[in-house]
Amino acid sequence: MRFRPGQKEVAEYKGGFLAVPAVPGAGKTTVLSWLAARLISEGLPRGGKVLVVTVMNAAVANFVRKIGDWLEERNLPRGVGFEVRTLHSLALQILRQRPDAALLRDDFSILDGGYRERLVEEIVLRWIDRNLERWQSVLKIDESHYSYQQALESWRRRTVELGQAMISHFKSEGLTPEQVDARVEGDGFLAWCAEYFRAYQQRLEQLGMLDFDDLLLRACALLEGDDELRSRLARGWPYIFEDEAQDSNPLQQRLLLALAAEHGNLVRVGDSNQAILGTFTNSDPRLFRDFAAREDVRALPMLQSNRSSRDIIDLANGLVRWCQDHPVPACRRALEPNYIEPVAPDDPHPNPVAPGYTLGIRAYKDLEEEVREVSKHAAGYVRRNPDKTVAILAPTNWLVGQFRDVLAELDAPFYEISTYPAQRRKTIDDLQAILSFLAQPGDNGLLTAALIRLVPDLADVPAITGYLEVVPVEQLLYGDISWPESLTEYDLWLDVRRGLEQLRSWLEAMHLPADMLVLEIAHDLGLQEQELAIAQKLAVDIKHRLHIFPNWRLPRVAEEVRLMTNSLLGAANVFFDRAGYKPQPGVINLVTAHRAKGLEWDTVYIVSVTSSEYPGMPGDKIRAEYGWLPEDLVNPVAAAQAELQGADKATAIRLAREELLCERLRLLYVAITRARVNLLLTWHRRTRFGRTKPALALRQLEKIMEAGKNAK
Template structure:
């Protein structure tokens, strides 16, 4: 095995603390796997090597890589190493001595789905006890005026604030009582004091039902290690070496746990690997790149893997230029440290591992007159690209989940297969859409429009043919459609001429709907089970249905008079955080591998860790990629008073106040700076997903004040100049 010059010093590690910064495409999983395998082969003591990583999918990847390396060297045992997430490690610690942290042996962990349900229940309790008036006090004049019309959606935005702040409170070991004790320093109109009403009920609900949540696990594990010296020594003896991957996304308490475990006697064998320029999770988690940055400053050894073979020289040059531009020329001086001076180097000296070679300049930029034109142009470009390069993988990256759906629909209309990588992808929300539209139909069984909605949702196939079938249905009544004999005689032959397979599905669905209608007087939960039996969903969809049934059971407990229409409305609400959590848990197990036959459509965030031959970056506008503190920020609620418009930032600042830390003079402005910095890093991550071709698009819609971002302009300027200079390799 031949290793690069920037990898060799890392492989010589044999103890102490080591920080490894790895640029995109540098092969950090590869090198960590080889280093861990080398240590496993050489070590003679009883302790194991521990690798902690961010996602369950990464756990399986590391296990496979290490196993392959060891087996190639004739070692077939897996007992000398463990790979796990931080939550799995924390559970191991607690299960050794649950009594130390006041738990019994039968620890029950509340998953994210039920956490959302619990918090939703606590919010409902608070609203009924006067919390609604408190919420209204946060609204500006426009918000008050529109509250009756928009209130439900504004509350859902506030739910995300509540979840983030409760997580921050827990990870900083701030109890409800501590908040009460800090009432005076928090002052009036405190966001944390408002949320504490919900926090108290949430903690009571956890205790009443014998649960701990994911934040509790981390906090209790750290507490157990600090409290019980024997427990700490046991884990220190268990693991001789500790590795942490993706540590730019780590938080302080996670680092504290790993730091404690890695210290045994005079040894502190801790290796942390990450990329500060790829820290993009801070907006919605407690992670912060400064924790890795601090570790780099104090580590015994520090190395940079700065050679990468993923992308062409042109794309590497652009990524490096974004770093240079940010550090030297960014219009907001407070953002000039958003990217570290970590320059990617191509692998020109390694013949077997050369970067992709190009015979044409692969970076192009286009500015369209509207978002609609941008979508149309993208689809046309993809059609042309796939004709020219049928064996290459392609991806379209967009800012938000709704854009994923929009692009996917355009691709499907043009007969292009796609993979949706978002929490609201067609696959992930299909079962909730089917149930939502089915319940809406059952609430109005005479409505041909409701009938068409459910048929349209279930039938798969060519959109134009589907539209023709639906158009034929529009001329009929529901009674006619489910009247088996009459329907078959009069309509089936006509519809089969449009598409026989879709018509057969339609006939089957009509038969099933007839049976469901005949049993629609059942209790709602029994009806759902009957629907599951009739449709014979696959295992994933059945699991999703079971979770939905649990949620409806809870909703019915809160409101015994809830109707099918009301349940349908919740199921079809794409912003409902509970169903988004459900879909993420149920449908994320299969993983994703790029496929030349399908176009991947992903949010910028979801693209991290992936790569494609050709990547389209869409909607590079000021709204999605602001570069100025005076821009619009999605974290700020336009319906709140100015002093409350970013409640998450205010809540986090109040937590710092409770902890006695230095107080930021203007947390809303500071939050804007952090968001701007994270946006730059997201763009950097997106650019480095491309291997050969990168197409950057924006639009200029003056009427909506929706203009191309500063970053689109600098990419265009860079690409235009380099394209003229390009002469190939």
């Protein structure tokens, strides 16, 4: 294999602590895979394997495939000499070595991310019901205000998010409920979160379950306290590679350093400039930076990339350069000065060359116009260029949905890669609607809703739906009624009759346990592959809940399915990751900027680049903050963390706000570096809430583009 500068030095690694800062498109997966195959072919200690640790299941499959390919080139079996694991599966494997020492029950099980969210939500909402006056007392909005109910609902969601974030924070700090209680003074957000934490831990113990944070905590404690186990595992994994190291949190880093302590052979690869998960996780990009700066660590950057045209590289580098002199001192380290370099002209995979200058910025009157006009532009582009890959990158899932609706109206080809894409929701929504009807079979509205899931076009025929609403359900399903001739003339009439027969068949299967009933429905719906896997996951989850709550009947199960949506969508995302993703030419991909990380397209639209989505100054109004909270509580998580540390609230909130500014700058960098040739950034001047302004960084990008155009 021909290596580029930077890649070559990493590929020659023989041992020790190594940090590899890698720019977007530097080929880190290829180089790490080649290095693993090289070390295996040169001979590992008896029984030893190269351990590759990553975050996503998709990355696991990718590494397994690439390492296998390189081993085959060396005439070695594909699956020999290495393991690829997610951090959580690694922690679980470590605990399985000594379950007695880790204080694990024989029948313990793992609480997956979706179920954990559901459990915390249930605990927090129950707490709100019991502490309503206390919970509402922090709001600075009068009950008579027109948006009071909207603020209340938003505050309810944010309180759940506060509980989710702080429970993870407590665990990443290694704290117990008793230790958190000891730090509580007064009745601030920390006191609330301490109560959530205690209830959550009690519930886990009752269920005999561990969450992902527990896995990491106990694995760390086991490694650090058991010299024999640590030595044995070190012999089994004489080399450890970590991918996406910029997304590590303190617990994850602690685990890997403990594993590598015996032999000191640890390679950590990452890009601090792509650390964009801090808002959602406890990851901290400073950990990887600090590791790379250690005296006992060798740092070998990989800076050459063939992904993007020279103009896009210059734009990304210009953003990095501007950040070094950012008007907010705290933002000057938002982006590390790791400047992307194009590959050599004779590289077998050169950088793409644009036909002229194909970067631009466009402003629109309001958000509605921006969504409509960008959608039209993208639809026209794919019609003219069916061989090109295209994506629209939005800051939120809600905005992805707005583009989806407009593109559907335009009959433009699109594919949604959001956290909760519509096509993955359909199976869950179908099952939920059908179960809701079966739970209350006398309800005409539920019958109509279930029938529409079976015959979607029925929603557009009010004559039939209106009739279904007024005739008793029993008569519709079992009676010998004379249907009005005006209804039987519709083309979909036979489908409606078949749908009613199917609903009757499922009612007759009500003797089955709820989990078996779901599988019966899935079979009759003809679900295949990923859709069937989602239904099977739902059935397993229902069976698990019925084991915990044996008194539940179908109405309660149907309600639980609605509440399990996030968990099931999370499972769908795992299936999606395993299936992999490759952009299809001529199709507009819709995705959030966060989820776009790791992907690339020929043409990219970055939309809604406003100061509220990509803030650049402390005074910018940030969408994530809430005007109905007092100034010192506007960021509840920061306020709670400040209380935990005994720090000044105002200082903590200022620091949290500055960190958000830094993360949004990195998010903009990630979005820009998804483009190969063409890039358009857009913003709008007004929303229904008032005037907006462009992001501070967008003004600087405009100057860089002007210079680029003039240089052509």
